[in-house]
Amino acid sequence: MPYHEFDCSKCIPERKQHAVDKEPSEDLTSALPLGYLNTIPGSISERGCAYCGAKHVIGTPMKDVIHMSHGPIGCTYDTWQTKRYISDNNNFQLHYTYATDMKEKHVIFGAEKLLKQNIIEAFKAFPDIKRMSLYQTCASALIGDDINAIAEEVMEEMPEVDIFVCNSPGFAGPSQSGGHHKINIAWVNDKVGTFEPKITSDYVINYVGEYNIQGDQEVMVDYFKRMGIQVLSTFTGNGSYDDLRGMHLAHLNVLECARSAEYICNELRQRYGIPRMDIDGCGFEALSVSLKKIGLFFGIEDRAQAIIDEETARWKPELDWYRERLRGKKVCLWPGGSKLWHWAHAIHAEMGVEVVSVYTKFGHQGDMEKGIARCEVGALAIDDPNELESLEAMAKLQPDVIFTGKRPGEVGKKVRVPYLNAHAYHNGPYKGFEGWVRFARDIYNAIYSPIHQLSGLDISKDEIPTDKGFVTRKMISDVNLSEEVTASAELREYTGKYDSVSPLREKTYPNFPSSRQLSAV
Amino acid sequence: MEDMMKDQIEQLVNYIMKNCLWQFNSRAWDREKQNEGILTKTTQLLCDEPAEHETPVDRYYWAEAKCLTEGFQSQYLWLAALDKMEIKALMQGLKDRIDYLTITGSLNAELKDPNY
Numbered sequence: 014m015p016y017h018e019f020d021c022s023k024c025i026p027e028r029k030q031h032a033v034d035k036e037p038s039e040d041l042t043s044a045l046p047l048g049y050l051n052t053i054p055g056s057i058s059e060r061g062c063a064y065c066g067a068k069h070v071i072g073t074p075m076k077d078v079i080h081m082s083h084g085p086i087g088c089t090y091d092t093w094q095t096k097r098y099i100s101d102n103n104n105f106q107l108h109y110t111y112a113t114d115m116k117e118k119h120v121i122f123g124a125e126k127l128l129k130q131n132i133i134e135a136f137k138a139f140p141d142i143k144r145m146s147l148y149q150t151c152a153s154a155l156i157g158d159d160i161n162a163i164a165e166e167v168m169e170e171m172p173e174v175d176i177f178v179c180n181s182p183g184f185a186g187p188s189q190s191g192g193h194h195k196i197n198i199a200w201v202n203d204k205v206g207t208f209e210p211k212i213t214s215d216y217v218i219n220y221v222g223e224y225n226i227q228g229d230q231e232v233m234v235d236y237f238k239r240m241g242i243q244v245l246s247t248f249t250g251n252g253s254y255d256d257l258r259g260m261h262l263a264h265l266n267v268l269e270c271a272r273s274a275e276y277i278c279n280e281l282r283q284r285y286g287i288p289r290m291d292i293d294g295c296g297f298e299a300l301s302v303s304l305k306k307i308g309l310f311f312g313i314e315d316r317a318q319a320i321i322d323e324e325t326a327r328w329k330p331e332l333d334w335y336r337e338r339l340r341g342k343k344v345c346l347w348p349g350g351s352k353l354w355h356w357a358h359a360i361h362a363e364m365g366v367e368v369v370s371v372y373t374k375f376g377h378q379g380d381m382e383k384g385i386a387r388c389e390v391g392a393l394a395i396d397d398p399n400e401l402e403s404l405e406a407m408a409k410l411q412p413d414v415i416f417t418g419k420r421p422g423e424v425g426k427k428v429r430v431p432y433l434n435a436h437a438y439h440n441g442p443y444k445g446f447e448g449w450v451r452f453a454r455d456i457y458n459a460i461y462s463p464i465h466q467l468s469g470l471d472i473s474k475d476e477i478p479t480d481k482g483f484v485t486r487k488m489i490s491d492v493n494l495s496e497e498v499t500a501s502a503e504l505r506e507y508t509g510k511y512d513s514v515s516p517l518r519e520k521t522y523p524n525f526p527s528s529r530q531l532s533a534v
Numbered sequence: 535m536e537d538m539m540k541d542q543i544e545q546l547v548n549y550i551m552k553n554c555l556w557q558f559n560s561r562a563w564d565r566e567k568q569n570e571g572i573l574t575k576t577t578q579l580l581c582d583e584p585a586e587h588e589t590p591v592d593r594y595y596w597a598e599a600k601c602l603t604e605g606f607q608s609q610y611l612w613l614a615a616l617d618k619m620e621i622k623a624l625m626q627g628l629k630d631r632i633d634y635l636t637i638t639g640s641l642n643a644e645l646k647d648p649n650y
Contacts, residue, residue: 040635041636041640041641042635044641045641047643198650265590271555271560275559275560276650279564286590288591288593288594289594290594290597290598291555291556293555298553302553302601302605305601306598306601309597309600310593310597354555377560377642378641378643378644382558383555383558386551386552386558
């Protein structure tokens with residue numbers, strides 16, 4: 014895996030150590046991109062800051078909380094217009110965003126009084142909400158406002174409220190990952206163990222690193238409930254503040270996004286002896302193994318197997334319909350975060366696509382180890398790429414589609430590479446068996462959209478053909494398939510509903526009798 | 535013979551790298567414990583020997599090992615032809631290789647960081 018040098022970055026030779034080509038007969042000890050370092054001066058980064066990692070990524074998906082930023086109003090950019098971590102309490106966390114609206118005069122004279130006034134005002138405006146997360150930003154950290162002291166003052170005056178303070182201003186680390194670390198450790202230090210939620214099952218888990226993007230978390234919790242498992246807390250998508258204070262009572266921490274949330278699992282393991290189990294919620298095979306090993310841990314693997322059998326029978330023919338049409342398509346897997354490793358092998362094995370590149374914006378070297386280990390030989394792995402490097406990579410690799418966020422996605426569209434939103438999804442959820450088919454459906458729609466035939470025409474010089482009729486996606490995708498495939502009575506397109514999540518909230522679950530207490534957990 | 539075992543070990547390494555995540559915990563001491571705990575129990579299961587799973591940590595290693603054992607046995611049918619001694623030698627070779635790839639030979643500069 015020799016290092017890969019971008020032409021556009023030749024003037025910044027240090028960048029060469031941030032990209033590698035996965036070559037045959039080599040392994041992770043041959044080369045590994047550098048990662049989680051300060052962005053090199055002269056280069057441009059598309060990363061988020063530490064405050065963004067703490068508040069926007071981890072904190073704000075908590076659903077029954079006022080999330081107050083102590084800083085300029087611009088820091089609160091992300092809200093319901095841009096985020097899709099939905100919740101089952103009418104998306105309270107997405108409807109409103111709160112900032113103390115610091116101005117220059119507050120930088121000069123201090124903003125603690127302003128902060129206290131804002132906290133009280135917010136609680137009065139939403140009298141049903143008694144919990145708050147308070148985030149330090151660069152502006153208020155630089156002038157030294159003591160937000161912990163203000164939070165204490167308010168809690169003394171308003172004993173019914175509880176405030177969590179997150180000191181992770183934007184400069185707290187080289188990327189948003191620094192903010193992940195800060196909020197994880199702050200939560201376990203300050204809040205875990207301060208609340209005793211009711212335990213209703215012999216089998217209790219925290220579901221960690223799951224943000225409920227378009228309902229992902231609710232799909233997975235459905236499986237857990239069908240197994241008779243109590244999900245004590247979800248860190249933090251659709252999560253409740255008080256449930257998260259009771260994380261110490263779980264028997265097992267089930268971890269999805271290790272980059273953003275392994276810290277709290279590691280600390281709960283060290284402090285409370287709760288094992289950490291990393292799982293994959295994406296891909297039929299990986300998800301099946303994940304459910305099975307959770308079942309094995311609790312001695313209820315038969316319940317997991319029943320779900321796997323039922324879901325596979327229901328959805329596999331639909332996955333295979335898309336697999337036949339996606340086989341051999343080239344994909345740049347540029348999700349920024351944990352999808353790097355959750356998807357790299359699963360989409361190749363189960364959808365037949367070729368992953369030609371992986372990247373991460375804020376990942377550490379450990380994330381690259383996972384991503385490179387799981388992708389195929391020949392892939393280009395890039396740490397913290399900028400727009401120019403992304404464009405050069407697309408020109409070289411000629412992908413059929415890129416999976417990425419909305420900003421780099423728009424760059425891809427400019428050079429006629431369709432993109433699929435890997436952060437907030439197009440038509441998720443993508444987790445679970447049905448979700449995996451929805452993902453395949455969205456990939457199919459991205460690659461085979463007839464618009465791409467038109468988008469390649471330059472109306473200033475190209476002749477616009479008028480002799481061709483409208484083509485559908487299927488007319489493009491099926492032209493090279495055998496009749497055996499196209500006429501298959503077994504394979505079929507996605508048949509699920511537009512909204513696959515809301516019905517889960519109305520479901521009832523089997524009441525498994527409490528047959529025993531786990532002796533050792 | 536040696537070449538054949540080397541090839542078999544690489545097949546098992548590839549399975550772990552593609553399908554598992556436990557080998558990549560973020561610190562060297564953690565990876566040592568993970569590799570030891572899970573691969574030891576996998577060896578015991580492959581050899582039909584008892585594998586402790588009473589404490590939470592043992593139960594976790596055992597659950598991972600059960601899934602790994604099933605994966606190995608379904609993917610690599612040649613495993614069924616090996617006797618216990620051969621399996622133990624193979625698994626020791628596998629553990630040495632995984633330790634090298636994830637710990638001793640790893641280029642991950644964060645492995646020795648004292649803080650998570």
